[in-house]
Amino acid sequence: MKYLEEKIRQFGVVKPGNVLKVDAFLNHQMDIDLFNKMGEEFARLFEGRPINKILTIEASGIGIACVVAQHFGNVPVVFAKKAKSINLDGEMYSTQIRSFTHQRVYDVIVAKKFLSPDDHILIIDDFLANGCAVDGLIDLIQSAGATIEGVGIAVEKGFQEGGKRIRERGIRLESLAIVESMNDETGEVVFREQ
Amino acid sequence: MKYLEEKIRQFGVVKPGNVLKVDAFLNHQMDIDLFNKMGEEFARLFEGRPINKILTIEASGIGIACVVAQHFGNVPVVFAKKAKSINLDGEMYSTQIRSFTHQRVYDVIVAKKFLSPDDHILIIDDFLANGCAVDGLIDLIQSAGATIEGVGIAVEKGFQEGGKRIRERGIRLESLAIVESMNDETGEVVFREQ
Numbered sequence: 166m167k168y169l170e171e172k173i174r175q176f177g178v179v180k181p182g183n184v185l186k187v188d189a190f191l192n193h194q195m196d197i198d199l200f201n202k203m204g205e206e207f208a209r210l211f212e213g214r215p216i217n218k219i220l221t222i223e224a225s226g227i228g229i230a231c232v233v234a235q236h237f238g239n240v241p242v243v244f245a246k247k248a249k250s251i252n253l254d255g256e257m258y259s260t261q262i263r264s265f266t267h268q269r270v271y272d273v274i275v276a277k278k279f280l281s282p283d284d285h286i287l288i289i290d291d292f293l294a295n296g297c298a299v300d301g302l303i304d305l306i307q308s309a310g311a312t313i314e315g316v317g318i319a320v321e322k323g324f325q326e327g328g329k330r331i332r333e334r335g336i337r338l339e340s341l342a343i344v345e346s347m348n349d350e351t352g353e354v355v356f357r358e359q
Numbered sequence: 360m361k362y363l364e365e366k367i368r369q370f371g372v373v374k375p376g377n378v379l380k381v382d383a384f385l386n387h388q389m390d391i392d393l394f395n396k397m398g399e400e401f402a403r404l405f406e407g408r409p410i411n412k413i414l415t416i417e418a419s420g421i422g423i424a425c426v427v428a429q430h431f432g433n434v435p436v437v438f439a440k441k442a443k444s445i446n447l448d449g450e451m452y453s454t455q456i457r458s459f460t461h462q463r464v465y466d467v468i469v470a471k472k473f474l475s476p477d478d479h480i481l482i483i484d485d486f487l488a489n490g491c492a493v494d495g496l497i498d499l500i501q502s503a504g505a506t507i508e509g510v511g512i513a514v515e516k517g518f519q520e521g522g523k524r525i526r527e528r529g530i531r532l533e534s535l536a537i538v539e540s541m542n543d544e545t546g547e548v549v550f551r552e553q
Contacts, residue, residue: 188470188473189472189473193437193438193440193469193470193473194435194436194437194470194473195425195435195436195437195438196435197425197428197429197433197434197435197436198433200425201429201433223417223418223421224417224418224421224438224440227389227417227418227421227422227425228421228422228424228425228436228438229425230422231389231391231394231421231422231423231425231426232425232426232429234391235391235395235426239391239392239395240391241388241389241390241391242388242389242391242422243387243388243389244387244389244418244422246387246418248461267442275387276382276387276388278383279382279383279387279388
């Protein structure tokens with residue numbers, strides 16, 4: 166998606182250690198107009214799939230998922246929670262996700278009542294790198310016996326293994342921008358041709 | 360807002376200890392159509408205010424804030440973060456927020472580049488009870504020298520002190536549903552007349 170690639174070139178910042186900061190428009194300050202353009206593109210890419218629910222994970226996937234849902238007929242959005250809360254009762258599906266950003270392992274939960282075998286789910290998230298978050302969401306969906314219709318990602322780090330592994334599992338993965346390489350000295354970002 | 364009150368009566372669950380679970384439509388599974396109706400109502404309530412940015416806090420405020428922003432001309436949404444991340448660099452405004460739900464104190468941060476003295480900010484969150492989260496967001500905005508145009512809340516627990524304290528500070532606070540009392544034996548929820 167050229168529009169997102171241009172946003173990344175214009176407002177993204179490349180840091181040492183293959184860190185791409187997109188906090189000006191994607192995951193700290195959020196550009197709602199961009200999110201709607203992303204929603205249009207996901208709707209085009211997943212056209213014909215019987216998606217009736219979107220699943221994401223807190224925190225930075227939530228805003229994208231809610232705006233994108235409007236392009237799928239206002240389907241409900243469920244976000245997986247990273248921490249236990251005393252307000253959460255009843256039965257939960259749970260899994261564990263390793264966060265390299267935060268250098269820890271999270272317990273991640275979704276209330277069982279919000280995932281059912283009748284659900285046809287689109288996973289939405291802001292970033293895909295090693296793929297641990299998406300793996301965890303897939304695990305939650307499979308625990309519920311629901312159907313994974315696909316995975317929609319804003320920015321994929323194409324030089325990390327997550328995208329390849331998910332595609333090899335036969336899961337439809339669409340990333341709107343795939344970074345092939347980046348240079349923290351020049352600030353240059355090279356995108357995969359799609 | 361009658362529509363939200365009806366949602367609460369129909370899908371909310373009253374638990375012992377004055378806990379109101381609205382996870383079916385507000386803060387775990389999210390009803391995007393409802394969020395748009397809330398956005399219309401906030402736009403009506405804050406009409407004429409020169410709002411150019413929305414500030415919320417992760418996680419459950421984010422979805423509401425992003426959908427609501429569409430009713431304020433797609434202003435950017437910034438969410439305050441509860442945990443430090445090694446991907447966050449540069450200078451931050453920070454404050455501390457006590458969470459009674461999670462029984463701990465969080466450090467909460469916003470990158471300085473996303474709050475400026477030119478900003479006229481609407482705070483959006485899902486719940487207001489003791490008001491600690493809103494107090495923290497107000498503190499961040501004041502640290503930046505920005506203007507607080509108002510606070511928009513989905514559900515206020517009117518029997519806790521947060522709303523009263525914020526209104527007494529002269530800050531315009533609009534809660535779309537204010538719970539006066541609830542009964543965990545009958546499930547009854549009584550709303551304040553607005």
